[in-house]
Amino acid sequence: MTRPAVPKTVLITGATGGIGGALAEVYAEAGNTLILQGRNVARLAELAALCEARGARVLTRELDVRNRDELSAWVHEISQQEQVDLVIVNAGVNINIGPDGAGERWEDVQALIEVNVLAAMATVNGALPSMRARGQGQIALISSLAAYFGLAATPSYSASKAAIKAYGEGLRGWLGPEGIHVNVIMPGYVDSQMCRDMPGPKPFLWPADKAARVIKSGLARNQSRISFPFPLNFGTWGLSVLRPAISQRILRLVGYHG
Numbered sequence: 377m378t379r380p381a382v383p384k385t386v387l388i389t390g391a392t393g394g395i396g397g398a399l400a401e402v403y404a405e406a407g408n409t410l411i412l413q414g415r416n417v418a419r420l421a422e423l424a425a426l427c428e429a430r431g432a433r434v435l436t437r438e439l440d441v442r443n444r445d446e447l448s449a450w451v452h453e454i455s456q457q458e459q460v461d462l463v464i465v466n467a468g469v470n471i472n473i474g475p476d477g478a479g480e481r482w483e484d485v486q487a488l489i490e491v492n493v494l495a496a497m498a499t500v501n502g503a504l505p506s507m508r509a510r511g512q513g514q515i516a517l518i519s520s521l522a523a524y525f526g527l528a529a530t531p532s533y534s535a536s537k538a539a540i541k542a543y544g545e546g547l548r549g550w551l552g553p554e555g556i557h558v559n560v561i562m563p564g565y566v567d568s569q570m571c572r573d574m575p576g577p578k579p580f581l582w583p584a585d586k587a588a589r590v591i592k593s594g595l596a597r598n599q600s601r602i603s604f605p606f607p608l609n610f611g612t613w614g615l616s617v618l619r620p621a622i623s624q625r626i627l628r629l630v631g632y633h634g
């Protein structure tokens with residue numbers, strides 16, 4: 377498949393977070409338009425000023441992505457107005473079973489699936505009509521290495537990221553022939569509030585700016601799966617191909633027992 381055109385207009389959901397903010401900064405340059413979504417208005421304004429100082433034109437939108445109809449309608453409208461080249465579906469949340477293994481609260485599980493899965497799909501749904509009409513565009517879905525093999529401490533999060541991985545792979549097969557590039561991003565541990573709030577070991581932790589540079593470069597090459605860092609990527613992929621009983625034993629040995 378051909379390489380995508382260098383994106384001039386980039387929409388990022390969850391731009392107010394660690395990875396989203398770093399992505400906004402790597403795409404912030406003269407001639408580019410950034411469309412940044414988040415809930416934290418103060419952080420959105422701060423980020424917009426930073427990106428504008430680098431020469432980018434910036435549009436911001438405060439929106440709770442759980443309002444899926446509003447989200448999809450906004451993405452649809454802005455995609456028609458601005459001819460968005462690249463949509464980075466990044467907004468996400470994480471929950472865990474708690475320090476004593478009590479379990480995830482059902483309300484939290486539902487909220488997580490709403491944000492990580494349904495809102496991600498609503499974003500894509502809003503972006504597709506304009507991209508399909510033009511026969512070009514790129515969609516980057518932020519999954520996680522946790523998609524390879526469910527982690528005991530974060531079963532719902534792992535499931536949500538596995539859903540996004542499969543969704544992105546399916547979209548790529550469907551939309552590639554139409555000229556729309558779809559990429560699945562699978563980061564390991566990247567420094568952000570979400571990562572800091574996570575229990576358990578965090579080997580090979582990357583700063584967000586490094587992750588953003590690697591994602592940008594993988595997207596420019598239209599890599600179907602952009603997964604990093606190498607040792608953790610290889611290890612977690614290995615867990616998905618071994619017999620599950622062996623994978624569980626390995627995870628327990630390295631401290632991922634919930």
Ligand SMILES: NC(=O)c1ccc[n+]([C@@H]2O[C@H](COP(=O)([O-])OP(=O)(O)OC[C@H]3O[C@@H](n4cnc5c(N)ncnc54)[C@H](OP(=O)(O)O)[C@@H]3O)[C@@H](O)[C@H]2O)c1
Nearest residue numbers: 390392393394395414415416440441467468565566568570
């Ligand atoms: N950090 C890691 O180690 C890691 C690893 C693998 C994958 N990821 C994925 O990377 C993505 C970005 O995460 P991050 O690490 O940058 O975490 P983060 O700093 O906590 O950022 C999360 C972002 O999602 C937005 N968001 C969450 N719920 C929302 C809602 N209901 N409505 C609107 N926006 C909402 C937040 O916006 P507000 O703050 O404005 O509410 C924020 O911009 C997520 O999809 C995450 O699962 C992260």
